[in-house]
Amino acid sequence: MYRFILPVVLLCAGTAALSSDHGVAARKAADRAKLDKALAGLVPGKPQQCLDARDAAGTERIGNTILYKQSRRLIYRADTNGGCYGLDRGDAIVSQQFGSQLCAGDPIRTIDLLSHIPSGVCTIRSFVPYRAPK
Template sequence: MRKALISFALSAAAGAAAITAASAADKPRNSQQRLEERLQKELAQLKPQAPVECIGTRFRNISLTAIGNKLIYRESRNKIYVSDTTGGCENVARGDVLVTRQFGTRLCRGDIATTMDRVGRFYTGSCAIGTFTPYTKG
């Protein structure tokens, strides 16, 4: 009887650990899906314009977020640039810093960007910036 209770307790603990691990694995995917849905909702209210090769970064307050292989530059509530990258800069979504090497005051297609861990200051990836699709109000 005692052995049966111990084996039952161990199997219950293992099952709980498996459920916890499975739900922890689903969280990043779910948060990623929520970000994608929020971006699609924002972009649905804006009109896409013709893609541009470069965006100016001087004297602009541009915020950056990443969703998958896309880098989203928010200039304002009414103007968003979306750039598809070659992949490798996804760690920006988890809080890494995007380091770009610009020549001048513009960020252009083909520029190389690297991601760096905020705390450890080690490189975590790199990608090439793609064309920028502007989305504007009206």
């Protein structure tokens, strides 16, 4: 009996693993396309370690990236280390900053808006300004 069940179980597990890998690859490709569209026409500048909190008028989350929008002509791209699992779902971003600036390495938590349960913790690597060409 086990001789017949084991191959079926292994086949099902392998199929599930392949389909989940395809889903992850498709989501990453979609995130990449959305990020390219959000930053289209803007030129990246030199990475900065800190961002003044007043410069972050609005945020957009794309995969493991947070875009801090100052204006249509200036957007700061902040890639995270990948631990904020709620970014894709639209969970609230709670940043713990020391002083008036948000800096690379400062902890960021994501919290589910309905249940108020933390969904992840991550840090930002750096802030890359994307500006419209003059």
